[in-house]
Amino acid sequence: MLTQGDLADLTAFRQELHRFPEVSRHETATAARIVQALAPLGADQVVTGLGGHGVAAVFNGLSAGPTLMFRAELDALPIEELSEVGHRSTIPGKGHLCGHDGHMTLLLGLGRLIARARPARGRVVLMFQPAEEDGSGAAAVVADPRFAALRPDWAFAIHNMPGLPFGVSALKAGAVNCASQGLKITLTGKTAHASLPETGLSPALALARLIPAIAALGQVGPLGPDYRLVTITHARLGEAAFGIAPGEAELWVTLRTMEDGQMAALRQAAMDLARAEAAGQGLGIRFRHHDDFAASVNDAQAVAHLARALDALGMAHDEGDLPMRASEDFGRFGQGGTRSAMLFLGVGEGHPALHNPDYDFPDALIAPGVGIFHQVMRDLLG
Incomplete structure (x- = not known):
């Protein structure tokens, strides 16, 4: 003792x-x-x-x-x-x-x-x-x-x-304990003067559409083999300025599943959804993965x-x-x-x-x- x-x-x-x-x-x-x-x-x-x-x-x-x-x-x-x-x-x-x-x-x-x-x-x-x-x-x-x-x-x-x-x-x-992963989605377009936004390519609409769409991939409910949760943790659009129409946006998402085997499917679904939205708006897209926890x-x-x-x-x-x-x-x-x-x-x-x-x-x-x-x-x- x-x-x-x-x-x-x-x-x-x-x-x-x-x-x-x-x-x-x-x-x-x-x-x-x-x-x-x-x-x-x-x-x-x-x-x-x-x-x-x-x-x-x-x-x-x-x-x-x-x-x-x-x-x-x-x-x-x-x-x-x-x-x-x-x-x-x-x-x-x-x-x-x-x-x-x-x-x-x-x-x-x-x-x-x-x-x-x-x-x-x-x-x-x-x-x-x-x-x-x-x-x-x-x-x-x-x-x-x-x-x-x-x-x-x-x-x-x-x-x-x-x-x-x-x-x-x-x-x-x-x-x-659940498995979880952080997914950072970056959307790229082109900045413009705020008085001439049509001369640029803003990711604002894509970001606004992605937030509820990606969140809907998960659901709060009982923990079981098919459980999955998607939490929006951070979003950023353009520069903190009134004179610049945005040319880039970031969306940070935490993906969570009860079992490791479900994580790959949830991650793929989130990335496919983001790619489709970016393509529809003519935006570039890249992904980074963070905070990878196994169950x-x-x-x-x-x-x-x-x-x-x-x-x-x-x-x-x-x-x-x-x-x-x-x-x-x-x-x-x-x-x-x-x-x-x-x-x-x-x-x-x-x-x-x-x-x-x-x-x-x-x-x-x-x-x-x-x-x-x-x-x-x-x-x-x-």
């Missing part, structure tokens, strides 16, 4: 991370802090620069056996923190408003326990993954040639969840191990409101034969929501979160 001294150290470390948030693909100092905190724990190997700024600490057991990976995220959000806590962000426009500072702290707490008593067999990989918030991090880690030597048999993660009672977990087998699907056996750990610790759990519309790139680690599962650990029904400007990870969640990971490790590796 963690001592009171451990909890004091971990709380201070979590709050230090909170003060210095770094967004996706810029987690240089955060990764360095993690490496420094791992140093006294005696890991058999620390791999840095995984998929960008990722860090993996490997602890070998006393004999051969399966590999368990426990994952946390390094990145923060490009959101201004509006909080009165003493450890609030010192970086304007950036904040740990999703709890990744807390998730990293859980892994370091687990590392402390492993340092005192190695598992009887196998090995444990503590994976501090970069760039979760834009969906690029897990894919980059898995694509890193060095990941092959770390590839786990089992992978587990905890995500804190406001709205759930404190210490109560939402856990189920099967799909738990997160919990393996039934991995879920059973998490449920067994929660039961052993006397912690309540049920399926809650799973699956959820939001995306999470942990699903990438469940591909390629790894049995993976994530649980959602309640931080309180009245707690500010994730990505809210006043969100803060509750330090009281450190001990139960570490306890869950440690119990899973002991159950699987002894």
Whole structure:
């Protein structure tokens, strides 16, 4: 178990991370802090620069056996923190408003326990993954040639969840997070003087027609295999000037499906619709893809191990409101034969929501979160 001294150290470390948030693909100092905190724990190997700024600490057991990976995220959000806590962000426009500072702290707490008593067999990989918030991090880690030597048999993660009672977990087998992708559509025509718009080629009508047409490709409804949602997130037309008839427009769209297999069809439908509209107006068109999240699907056996750990610790759990519309790139680690599962650990029904400007990870969640990971490790590796 963690001592009171451990909890004091971990709380201070979590709050230090909170003060210095770094967004996706810029987690240089955060990764360095993690490496420094791992140093006294005696890991058999620390791999840095995984998929960008990722860090993996490997602890070998006393004999051969399966590999368990426990994952946390390094990145923060490009959101201004509006909080009165003493450890609030010192970086304007950036904040740990999703709890990744807390998730990293859980892994370091687990590392402390492993340092005192190695598992009887196998090995444990503590994976501090970069760039979760834009969906690029897990894919980059898995694509890193060095990941092959770390590839786990089992992978587990905890995500804190406001709205759930404190210490109560939402856990189920099967799909738990939707797949999603960002699609940026650029329409190009020709600018003109605002007094002579007929001498140019404006994308205004095409943009106006595309917004409702693309949104209609999705529908808000029950989450199931055929679920799909299209959200218009941003639109831009021309320059911010009164003297110029526009020659370019952008439309940003988030596509969301319950299963990976449905995403390609939805993306193609959106692109075909945009191409037809552009062609009808004589406009050029180009596409860019962003924030590509695979669906997160919990393996039934991995879920059973998490449920067994929660039961052993006397912690309540049920399926809650799973699956959820939001995306999470942990699903990438469940591909390629790894049995993976994530649980959602309640931080309180009245707690500010994730990505809210006043969100803060509750330090009281450190001990139960570490306890869950440690119990899973002991159950699987002894």
